[in-house]
Amino acid sequence: MQYHRSVDKVFIFVFGPLACAAVLLVIATGIRRAITRFRCRPTPDQLKAAYDSYLRRLLHPQPDAVERELGKLLPERMLQLYQDQSAVQAAGFQLEKPGGKRWRPKRWQVYCFEPLDLESLNELPYEEELGPGFCFATTGRGSWYWIAASDQRAKDSPVIFLDYDGGASHGKTVADSLDEFLNLPRVPMR
Numbered sequence: 001m002q003y004h005r006s007v008d009k010v011f012i013f014v015f016g017p018l019a020c021a022a023v024l025l026v027i028a029t030g031i032r033r034a035i036t037r038f039r040c041r042p043t044p045d046q047l048k049a050a051y052d053s054y055l056r057r058l059l060h061p062q063p064d065a066v067e068r069e070l071g072k073l074l075p076e077r078m079l080q081l082y083q084d085q086s087a088v089q090a091a092g093f094q095l096e097k098p099g100g101k102r103w104r105p106k107r108w109q110v111y112c113f114e115p116l117d118l119e120s121l122n123e124l125p126y127e128e129e130l131g132p133g134f135c136f137a138t139t140g141r142g143s144w145y146w147i148a149a150s151d152q153r154a155k156d157s158p159v160i161f162l163d164y165d166g167g168a169s170h171g172k173t174v175a176d177s178l179d180e181f182l183n184l185p186r187v188p189m190r
Contacts, residue, residue, distance in 0.1 A: 057115035059085055065118050070132040072149035077156040077178040078116075078136065087182070088113045095184040097174070108161070108174055109189060111140030125162055130171075133160075141165050147178055 042050070061082040067073055082088055091112040114120045114136055124135040124144060135144035142165040148157045156177040163170035175181035 054115065055089075057117050057119065058088055058113065061116035062118065063116055066116060066121050066134060067149070069118055069121055070134070070149045072132040072151060073153040074134060074149050075147060075154045075157040075178060078134070078147055081113075081136070081178065081182065082116045092189050093186045094189055095174075095181065096187060097184055107187070108145075108184075109139045109141075110137050110145070111189075113137045114144075125164060127162060130160065135162065139165075143167070143169075145174065145181070 063074060063079055063082065091110070094107040094109050097106045097108065114124065116134070116136070121134065127133075127146070130146065131148065133146050133148040135146050137145040143161065143163045146160045146162050148160075150157070156179055158173050159175045159178055159181040161169050161172050161174050175184065
C-alpha cells in the first residue's frame, strides 16, 4: 500500500475550520458578556438614588408594619437598636467573639444593617424551621444575622447566623442576645 502525502492534510482541512469556529465563538461570547456587564452597570446617579433610598428606609424604621406582617412581636432590644440612628448606620466591621477552642477569636463580618421595614422583610430569607423573625444585618455575601419574634414582647433574643454562601456556620448562634452581639469587640474589615 502506497502512502499519500495528501492524507496528512485531511486532518488540517477537516478539523482546522472547526477549531477556528470554536475560537471565534469563545471570543464572541466573551465580548458579548463584557458589553452586557458594561451596559448593566448603574450610573453614579442611580447609585446615589439607591443609597439615599436605603438610608431613608434605615433611618425611618417601621416596626409596627413588620410585626403585623410577622404576626409576632420583635424583641425590645431590636426596637432600641433602630431608634439609635448612629448604631444602625455603622457598617463595614467585624465582631470578635472571644473564647472557644480556637487559638484566635472567631470573627463575624457585618457589612451593614438592614432597614426595619416590609420591603426588607419580604426580600430577605425566611427560615421555616426557625419561625418568624427578622434578618437585621448582612455580611454582604449572601449571609444574614437573624433574630426571632415571639408572641409576647421579649426583652432580647439570641442572634442566629444564616449562611447561604455554603459555609458551615448556617444556623449557629452568634450571641445569646442582641445586646451581647452589639457589644462584642469591633475591628475593621480587611
